[in-house]
Amino acid sequence: MMHALRHLFASEAINEGVDVYTLADLLGHEDPAFTLRRYVHRVTGAVEKARKAIGRRYRAGT
Numbered sequence: 243m244m245h246a247l248r249h250l251f252a253s254e255a256i257n258e259g260v261d262v263y264t265l266a267d268l269l270g271h272e273d274p275a276f277t278l279r280r281y282v283h284r285v286t287g288a289v290e291k292a293r294k295a296i297g298r299r300y301r302a303g304t
Contacts, residue, residue: 248269249281252265252269252277252280252281253281253283255268256281256282257286262274262277262278262282265277265281269281
């Protein structure tokens with residue numbers, strides 16, 4: 243049960259944009275690569291989120 247809750251926390255954090263270094267610290271991992279291998283999966287709508295974020299950045303800079 244605790245593993246499932248930990249996995250849910252990590253997955254939701256990634257989905258909300260928490261960077262892998264911060265998440266690794268929160269989970270007590272010394273190596274962010276371990277966090278990536280263990281908890282990061284394809285994020286639903288990730289491509290669209292990336293497009294929107296990049297678009298906002300370019301619009302803000304003009």
